[in-house]
Amino acid sequence: MAEKFDAIVVGAGPAGNAAAYTLAKAGLNVLQLERGETPGTKNVQGAILYADALERIIPDFREDAPLERHIIEQRMWVLDDKSFIGSNYRSDEFNSEKPNRYTILRAPFDKWFSSKVKEAGGLVICETTVTELLRDESGKVIGVRTDREGGDIYANVVILADGVNSLLATRAGFHDEIAPKNVALAVKEIHFLPQEVVESRFNVKGDEGVVIEIFGSVTHGMVGTAFLYTNRESITLGIGCMVSDFKKAGIAPYTLLEELKAHPAIAPLIEGGEMKEYAAHLIPEGGYKAIPQMYGDGWMLVGDSAGLVNAAHREGSNLAMTSGRLAAETVIALHNEGMPCTAAHLARYKTAMDESFVMKDLHKYRQLPDTLHNNPQFFSVYPQLLNRAAHTMLTVDGEDKHSKERAIRKSFVQRRSLWGLMGDAFRMWRATR
Amino acid sequence: MIKIEEKLFQNRYKVDEGRPHIQIANPSVCSSTCEVQACTFACPAACYSATETGGVELNTDGCLECGTCRIICSEHHNVDWAYPRGGHGILFKFG
Numbered sequence: 001m002a003e004k005f006d007a008i009v010v011g012a013g014p015a016g017n018a019a020a021y022t023l024a025k026a027g028l029n030v031l032q033l034e035r036g037e038t039p040g041t042k043n044v045q046g047a048i049l050y051a052d053a054l055e056r057i058i059p060d061f062r063e064d065a066p067l068e069r070h071i072i073e074q075r076m077w078v079l080d081d082k083s084f085i086g087s088n089y090r091s092d093e094f095n096s097e098k099p100n101r102y103t104i105l106r107a108p109f110d111k112w113f114s115s116k117v118k119e120a121g122g123l124v125i126c127e128t129t130v131t132e133l134l135r136d137e138s139g140k141v142i143g144v145r146t147d148r149e150g151g152d153i154y155a156n157v158v159i160l161a162d163g164v165n166s167l168l169a170t171r172a173g174f175h176d177e178i179a180p181k182n183v184a185l186a187v188k189e190i191h192f193l194p195q196e197v198v199e200s201r202f203n204v205k206g207d208e209g210v211v212i213e214i215f216g217s218v219t220h221g222m223v224g225t226a227f228l229y230t231n232r233e234s235i236t237l238g239i240g241c242m243v244s245d246f247k248k249a250g251i252a253p254y255t256l257l258e259e260l261k262a263h264p265a266i267a268p269l270i271e272g273g274e275m276k277e278y279a280a281h282l283i284p285e286g287g288y289k290a291i292p293q294m295y296g297d298g299w300m301l302v303g304d305s306a307g308l309v310n311a312a313h314r315e316g317s318n319l320a321m322t323s324g325r326l327a328a329e330t331v332i333a334l335h336n337e338g339m340p341c342t343a344a345h346l347a348r349y350k351t352a353m354d355e356s357f358v359m360k361d362l363h364k365y366r367q368l369p370d371t372l373h374n375n376p377q378f379f380s381v382y383p384q385l386l387n388r389a390a391h392t393m394l395t396v397d398g399e400d401k402h403s404k405e406r407a408i409r410k411s412f413v414q415r416r417s418l419w420g421l422m423g424d425a426f427r428m429w430r431a432t433r
Numbered sequence: 434m435i436k437i438e439e440k441l442f443q444n445r446y447k448v449d450e451g452r453p454h455i456q457i458a459n460p461s462v463c464s465s466t467c468e469v470q471a472c473t474f475a476c477p478a479a480c481y482s483a484t485e486t487g488g489v490e491l492n493t494d495g496c497l498e499c500g501t502c503r504i505i506c507s508e509h510h511n512v513d514w515a516y517p518r519g520g521h522g523i524l525f526k527f528g
Contacts, residue, residue, distance in 0.1 A: 106528030127520030280477035
């Protein structure tokens with residue numbers, strides 16, 4: 001009989017590491033399998049780390065986690081072809097002893113998180129791809145098959161933290177193949193600049209950082225957004241749109257990225273930088289309605305594998321870590337009670353998720369994906385109108401302000417009609433209430 | 434025209450020589466049934482290219498393992514997609 005573990009965790013991203021760490025720390029015999037050379041080498045994210053989710057797992061993570069900058073300022077920009085209109089929120093309160101958000105680089109961060117799993121007593125094996133799930137005659141998952149010779153390994157429960165492309169879950173019939181309208185494709189580059197250049201360009205000092213969330217003409221009317229995050233001595237710049245929209249628009253993702261880099265609002269911020277990596281990743285953005293069954297006999301889905309992304313707030317890794325922790329806590333409780341990991345018992349995981357911010361937030365925005373799909377004007381007409389309105393008001397040319405306001409109002413009504421404007425406002429309210 | 438090769442050149446790969454992890458299931462579907470050939474423009478690594486004879490050619494060497502090709506081929510399900518063998522494929526330095 002081959003070795004049998006209390007739990008096998010597939011994948012060493014935030015969800016997998018959170019699950020494996022929590023299990024190992026509780027003294028369970030856990031095996032974590034990662035297909036990358038080291039944890040993190042297959043993982044891509046913007047990336048922002050939300051402290052709270054990690055703090056609940058590793059309270060003193062700030063002592064040695066590889067963090068880039070803590071965010072003190074968030075900018076929201078709506079781009080037109082040549083201009084942008086935007087808002088900032090900057091607060092010295094974010095310079096507290098325990099900052100709330102950080103920029104990170106996923107490769108070093110995941111490697112660090114994984115080292116904590118090992119310290120806690122988990123067994124982590126890299127360079128190993130799980131090819132299928134092993135099941136008994138009743139269909140219960142009892143282990144995994146890997147691409148190593150004699151690579152069948154058994155466990156009481158298998159936690160799938162294998163990311164957005166969860167082939168294992170799809171092939172096992174846990175859920176359908178992800179639909180193009182429920183997933184965004186994002187591409188990004190990292191541009192290195194001297195630390196002092198990053199700081200002067202973004203008006204920050206020390207470890208302070210800035211994030212810019214961007215939408216508008218750069219997505220060519222597709223449902224999507226762009227982002228710029230400051231790291232210690234680099235800038236992460238990316239853009240993503242729904243895969244179904246890419247298919248319709250016939251545009252290559254790297255074309256969007258090149259246009260974003262050339263935009264007069266962005267180009268000066270990355271000028272002189274040295275591009276050192278180009279990455280692409282899918283983001284499950286189907287929201288609440290696209291979330292599959294998250295557990296069954298001997299198996300659980302966590303993180304991207306379960307589609308846990310809050311696209312409205314650009315949150316994902318915190319949902320991933322929280323789901324990983326709650327899945328692990330469920331397994332620990334069953335282990336301590338001497339109960340088997342059957343679907344009926346693992347249902348506690350879903351209950352815990354429903355009671356957490358994860359499902360509450362996703363439920364709040366459950367209508368948003370459909371609303372955005374059906375109303376492309378939010379990504380095409382409005383960015384233009386807003387930018388033209390600002391341009392009109394800020395150009396001093398002898399025309400009186402009252403006439404300018406009338407012209408702006410007219411431009412809005414002409415493009416969307418009065419009913420259209422009211423309908424859009426209502427639709428947006430309903431989709432986010 | 435953007436040279437995608439210049440972008441991919443910055444990346445680190447451990448190519449599994451002679452063992453492509455993605456394959457076109459039935460090449461004749463690309464040339465005869467598929468009108469859009471979305472893989473040829475949506476793949477962020479430009480792994481897919483249209484051939485002169487109307488088909489689609491695949492070279493997985495620069496693959497970023499994002500999965501777009503598999504998902505965007507939603508009408509024909511003509512992409513046999515798997516992860517590379519453990520340790521192979523793209524190796525992100527920063528991610």
